[in-house]
Structures are given as C-alpha cells and as structure tokens.
Amino acid sequence: MAKRTVAEQPGTEGGTGRRQPCPCGSGKRYKACHGAAGGAANVIVSRPFAGLAAECELVALREFVPSATAKLSLRSGDRVVTLATVLPMAAAAMVRSDGQAFVGLQVQTRSGDVSRDLARAVEWAQQAEPGASLPAVGPEDAPEGTVPARLQDLVDPDALLDAELYDDFSWWMPDDVEPTGDVALSLERANAAIMPTRRLDAEGVHSAYWVDAGEKAHVRWVRPDPEEQLLAALARLSARGELALDADSRYAGSFRAHGLLVPVWDVDREKHAREWEQPAAAMGHRLEEVLTSLDSEPLDAAERRAREGLRGRQITVR
Structure with missing residues (x-):
C-alpha cells in the first residue's frame, strides 16, 4: 500500500528519479535519502507533517494535548482509523475488541521520520484483528528495497482534524469492557497524570x-x-x-x-x-x-x- 520499490524509481512515469528531491520532504536527493541503503531509518525529517492542512493540529496533539482523538480522512481502506494522543502502554496502534482502530501519536520515535512511522501504524491498524496491539513501529518494518509510505500518502492533504478532547482516558476501552492487568494499571497512571x-x-x-x-x-x-x-x-x-x-x-x-x-x-x-x-x-x-x-x-x-x-x-x- 502506497509503497514504491527502489527499482521502479528511475524512469517510471510519476516516479522519483535518484537525483530528484526525495518525496519524504527531507530536502535531500532521493539517492541520498530513502533511496539509499537504510535510508528510511537514517533520514531526519525536521518538518514531518509539511503539506498537510492539519499540520499544526498534529503537532499540538503529539506534543502537549493529553487526551484527544480525531478520525483520519484516509484515501483508501474500509476501516475507519482514529488518531489518538496516547494509547495503553504507549502503543503505536491498537484495534479494540469492538473493531475500532486507533493509532497513537505520542510514542517513542524509532526513525527520523515521524510521518513514516505514523503511516506504518495506520497501515497496520487497517488490517489488524480486533484485540490486537502494535507496541512500536521501527525502520525494520519496511520491506527491503521500498519507499515506505508517509502520512501524506495515506490521508487527504486538505482535510483538517476535528479533535475531541477528554478529561480522562476512559475511551481506551469499549463501554462494556472493564480494563484489567497492565491495561488497567496504564489507565490509572494516565488518568492521574492528565493535565486539564x-x-x-x-x-x-x-x-x-x-x-x-x-x-x-x-x-x-x-x-x-x-x-x-x-x-x-x-x-x-x-x-x-x-x-x-x-x-x-x-x-x-x-x-x-x-x-x-x-x-x-x-x-x-x-x-x-x-x-x-x-x-x-x-x-x-x-x-x-x-x-x-x-x-x-x-x-x-x-x-x-x-x-x-x-x-x-x-x-x-x-
């Protein structure tokens, strides 16, 4: 989904030549960025949400809004994916037992491109089974020889985020499910630390x-x-x-x-x-x-x- 192989890049219609700017927005040529061996893992993208109308809101939700959700305007896929500030145990993504899919913004960065990691979590959430959780996304998740998708590839770039704010994290669980174990402990700690x-x-x-x-x-x-x-x-x-x-x-x-x-x-x-x-x-x-x-x-x-x-x-x- 939304991936191009390195071999397809030079000379293909609509593709990115190795001497052209990398589509990730880093400002580097493709051959020195995502086209290089391990490029997706090593490139630092200082403005990962550039080109999205929701850029400012994405930054706010990632950096200082404690508890909020917003539905993503995805270009394809049957499953609705909801962006969230924080998920249980700081997971990158989860699909609740009722089938609702969430992707977390406030997660530890494992590559230099937050948009790339977020897109990988979105792709996982579109396909995962109910009850599944994705602890983290890392550079190793991208198939070798491909240009990993970025959030800009998956969502409508002109769509704004209609974020809903909450006073706690009770939305983590379906209404008819009581949290237990590590999830219950994570919920208790998150609620105790939330800032109005x-x-x-x-x-x-x-x-x-x-x-x-x-x-x-x-x-x-x-x-x-x-x-x-x-x-x-x-x-x-x-x-x-x-x-x-x-x-x-x-x-x-x-x-x-x-x-x-x-x-x-x-x-x-x-x-x-x-x-x-x-x-x-x-x-x-x-x-x-x-x-x-x-x-x-x-x-x-x-x-x-x-x-x-x-x-x-x-x-x-x-």
Missing part, C-alpha cells in the same frame, strides 16, 4: 490550547508561519509592549516542534479557559497585521534587539 486542557475556540485562532500545568496555566499556540517571520512579528509586538495576551498574562517564550514554532504565554489560573479566547483572537489579529507589514517595514534597532531576546527564550523539542 481546553482548545481556544475563537475566530482566527487555530491549534491554540489552554493548559493547566498545576502551579501555572499556559496558552500554547502552534503557528504555521515560517519561524523567522513569526519571530520578527513577535519581536515587533514585544518592542511595542503588545506581546502579552492581557494584563493577567506574560509571554513566556516558545518551543520548536516538528519544524513549527509554538509561542507560550503564562496566564492567570483563576480565569476560565474561555476567558482567554478573545485575548488570543486579538493577539492573532495583531500578529497578522505585523506579519503583513514586515516586507515593507524591516525591523528597526529596538525590534532587532527584542528579536534576539526572544530567540534566547526558545527551546527545541525532539
């Missing part, structure tokens, strides 16, 4: 979440903008004193995840998550306005200093 999380629902605000981390609450917003442009826009707002969401918040910094930048604000825990929707919408309008102006109005000296300060407050999530 709410999506911010406002015009112009996408893939932004309020998270109660205990001592602090945060707003985390996965942005689709190129990193340097977004950083410049944030710097301009910082120089203007307009980088906070409101008087009860402060800009904490940002982290890089899967090729995208995620700004983070510390916010007042006493306020309800809904109270941050309009401040986030206002921030979105300010950012769009500044992003539009950057080409015609380069950063001045004060804004460049602000940019360097913001750059020092970035971390990279791997």
Whole structure:
C-alpha cells in the first residue's frame, strides 16, 4: 500500500528519479535519502507533517494535548482509523475488541521520520484483528528495497482534524469492557497524570490550547508561519509592549516542534479557559497585521534587539 520499490524509481512515469528531491520532504536527493541503503531509518525529517492542512493540529496533539482523538480522512481502506494522543502502554496502534482502530501519536520515535512511522501504524491498524496491539513501529518494518509510505500518502492533504478532547482516558476501552492487568494499571497512571486542557475556540485562532500545568496555566499556540517571520512579528509586538495576551498574562517564550514554532504565554489560573479566547483572537489579529507589514517595514534597532531576546527564550523539542 502506497509503497514504491527502489527499482521502479528511475524512469517510471510519476516516479522519483535518484537525483530528484526525495518525496519524504527531507530536502535531500532521493539517492541520498530513502533511496539509499537504510535510508528510511537514517533520514531526519525536521518538518514531518509539511503539506498537510492539519499540520499544526498534529503537532499540538503529539506534543502537549493529553487526551484527544480525531478520525483520519484516509484515501483508501474500509476501516475507519482514529488518531489518538496516547494509547495503553504507549502503543503505536491498537484495534479494540469492538473493531475500532486507533493509532497513537505520542510514542517513542524509532526513525527520523515521524510521518513514516505514523503511516506504518495506520497501515497496520487497517488490517489488524480486533484485540490486537502494535507496541512500536521501527525502520525494520519496511520491506527491503521500498519507499515506505508517509502520512501524506495515506490521508487527504486538505482535510483538517476535528479533535475531541477528554478529561480522562476512559475511551481506551469499549463501554462494556472493564480494563484489567497492565491495561488497567496504564489507565490509572494516565488518568492521574492528565493535565486539564481546553482548545481556544475563537475566530482566527487555530491549534491554540489552554493548559493547566498545576502551579501555572499556559496558552500554547502552534503557528504555521515560517519561524523567522513569526519571530520578527513577535519581536515587533514585544518592542511595542503588545506581546502579552492581557494584563493577567506574560509571554513566556516558545518551543520548536516538528519544524513549527509554538509561542507560550503564562496566564492567570483563576480565569476560565474561555476567558482567554478573545485575548488570543486579538493577539492573532495583531500578529497578522505585523506579519503583513514586515516586507515593507524591516525591523528597526529596538525590534532587532527584542528579536534576539526572544530567540534566547526558545527551546527545541525532539
């Protein structure tokens, strides 16, 4: 499914020549990437969900949303596959006893391409028997001499994710099944560690979440903008004193995840998550306005200093 053999690549209609860019999106030529021996295992793809309309939401669900599911818009196959943040015992995929298939996002990466590993789990979930579980996906799962499928090969690239958030992980089990053994222990631990999380629902605000981390609450917003442009826009707002969401918040910094930048604000825990929707919408309008102006109005000296300060407050999530 969605695989091409190495031998088919050169000269086949619609195929990828060995000197052409690899279809995985790494930026390397095919012969030095997935076309090389062990290429699928060794290539690091820094932006694995590029080209998908759901890219920002995929990053949010993988990195910090604790309990959520979303149905995938697959191009083929009779079985519905549901994307999930976390599965029992951090499995890569499972098919419940009632036949519902799930693929986990928050799993340990075993290759350099999260999209490739996720696609392999999707393919397994489409064919596995009820009650089966896939502990992990590794590079060895791809047949030798093939270009492994990536998520971009399997789903509608224009489809968005309609994620449903939960306060616990009870959705792991069918309604008429009681968890036992390791699954019950995993469920208990997962429920104990969950952080209250709410999506911010406002015009112009996408893939932004309020998270109660205990001592602090945060707003985390996965942005689709190129990193340097977004950083410049944030710097301009910082120089203007307009980088906070409101008087009860402060800009904490940002982290890089899967090729995208995620700004983070510390916010007042006493306020309800809904109270941050309009401040986030206002921030979105300010950012769009500044992003539009950057080409015609380069950063001045004060804004460049602000940019360097913001750059020092970035971390990279791997």
